[in-house]
Amino acid sequence: MPNLIRSSSLTNFIDVARAAGLDPYRQLRKAGVSTSALLDPDIKIPANSVMRLLEDSAQASGVEDFGLRMGETRQLDNLGPLAIALREEATLREALGSVARHLVLYNESMELRIEEGxxxxxxxxxxxxxARGSLRQSIEIVMCTLYRILKLFLGASWKPRSVCFEHKAPASLVTHRRVFGTSILFNQDFDGIVLSQTDFDTKISSYDPVLAWHARDFLNAKLAQSDVTMPDKVRKLVLALLPKGECVAERVAEQLGMDRKTVHRHLASHGQNYSSIVDAVRVDLVIQYVENRERPLSDVAILLGFSSLSAFSRWFSDRFGCSVSTWRREIRQPVLTSTV
Incomplete structure (x- = not known):
């Protein structure tokens, strides 16, 4: 089954395509996207079709920043359920964590990971x-949306430490500098926004405990009803909850609006269980964390949700056949292969 995305992802496509000299409806037909998707922002359409539409439109028009031009006038309401997620928590840290958990309600092909230290x-x-093929345009739309969210809560004068892209710089940086300012880096190891940790402590003025409870209930119900498999839902929640030290089966079940036994039954129907998913997520994350020899191992243990450095060290040795300190000291080309 293909990954899906809300049709609101096409907001501003018609205007930007016409301004770039394209026939937007011809582009839609070529990409296999129905024009009905422009009429209802809640329709789910294949993410690969949208990605192909954006890349083909950028190439056909010669406009390298096509996606960014679509993204720079987006409003919070375009995000649908994610707009609610942004208002359901008391601080920016908690709100972004909620967005990371519920991004699947908007776009099943992308994942938001939050790291601190x-x-x-x-x-x-x-x-x-x-997801397949070039993703430059889709990445820049989502990055623009994230940046606009941060500016909304941190103020018009706020600036990030940097905005990073894996792809190379366009021939002209006019649109990028208009949208992101001057702290833009290309050819990086990741796509993301770097900010000060204290920014995450910013209070959200619209927060209301009672409305927040209803928002969580609504979002959890939407998440439970989505077409994403239960293992994928649990994996996304594990990614969000591990660094907060809240990644226990009961907490994950609560976020899904279910009890633990129901979650276990759904996972078992896919041949998986909660512990195996947590372990797989940790294996994926630890590869990138331990490659950075400047990061203290105690921080790595926290990011992976371990109660202590010793617990993390035992886990690492069991999985990779050596201690993490030995790996850092002796292996120059970091390639980890799990022993399980």
Missing amino acids: DGVALLKLLVIHG
């Missing part, structure tokens, strides 16, 4: 399985 916070955008 040493006074720095990172919002990292990842493309998950099922």
Whole structure:
């Protein structure tokens, strides 16, 4: 089954395509996207079709920043359920964590990962399985949306430490500088926004405890009803909850609006269980964390949800056949292969 995305992702496509000298409806037909998707923002359409539409339109028009031009006038309401997620928590940290958990309600092909440490916070955008081909335009739309969200809550004068892209710089940076300012880096190891950790403590003035409870209830119900498989839902929640030290089966079940036994039954129908998913997520994350020899191992243990450095060290040795300190000291080319 293909990954899906809300049709609101096409907001501003018609205007930007026409301004770029294209026939927008011809582009839609070529990409296999029905024009009905422009009439209802809640329709779910294949994410690959939208990605192909944006890349083909950029190439046909010669406009390298086509996606960014679509994104720079987006409003919070275009995000649908994610707009609610942004208002359901008391601080920016908690709100972004909620967005990371519920991004699947907007776009099943991308994942938001949040990392903190040493006074720095990172919002990292990842493309998950099922997406194919060039993704430059789609990445820049989502990055623009994230940036606009941050400006909304942190103020017009706020500036990030940097905005990072894996792809190369366009021939002209006029649109990028208009949207992001001057702290833009290309050819990086990740797509994401780097900000100060203290920015995450910013209070959200619209927060209301009673409305927040109803928002969580609504979002959890939407998440439970989505077409994403239960293992994928649990994996996304594990990614969000691990660094907060809240990644226990009961908490995940609560976020899904279910009890633990129901979640276990759904996972079992896919041949998986909660512990195996947590372990797989940790294996994926630890590869990138331990490659950075400047990051204290105690921080790695926290990011992976371990109660202590010793618990993390035992886990690492069991999975990779050596201690993490030995790996860092002796292996120059970091390639980890799990022993399980």
